[in-house]
Amino acid sequence: MGTTKTSIFSREVNEVSAFAKAISHPARVAIIQHLLNRETCVCGDLVDEIGLAQATISQHLKALKQIGILKGTVEGTSTCYCMNMERWNELRNQLESQLLGIAHCSTDCC
Template sequence: MGTTKTEAFTEADLTLATYAKALAHPARVAILRILLERNSCICGDIVEELPLSQSTVSQHLKELKEAGLIKGDIDGKKVCYCIDAEAWKHAQLLMQQIFASYTLCGTSCC
């Protein structure tokens, strides 16, 4: 496969793609829902909420953290996770912009 030529895309499009990729797995969506419902940092309880192993949940948390949607702080032996409010607002704005840019084309579309 060829190179992705990321320099040909806007920073906003690259960021939106990063957020979309992070949201592209139901386990990561479930993790985000848990964090949003609790509205606080969670240390270790996430595994108990999902039908997945510790290592699988850790991998999904890593993906969400790398995308910037969550933050993780070390508290002793545990890592506490919460929503990154600034990134969350940015993701929300980018998603709203792309969805709002669509206008119904009537019956002449495909």
């Protein structure tokens, strides 16, 4: 497997790429939707809500936490998760400015 050359790209481009990769799985989108709709910390109902095994949910939560859009607090034997809205908005704005804000091609080139 070849190495990636992320160092040749700006920090913003790498962050948008990591954000897009982290939210590219349907389970992660469902987790994000659930947490955004709840507007509160969620401790144990993600397994019931999403319908996947606890270990699978934990791996998805780990991927989302790695990019900083989730915060977690340990309470006894469980961990409660909620959205880190400051980071979520920052990444969302970067995605919009890096990709969605680009003007569409005005000609049909193909």
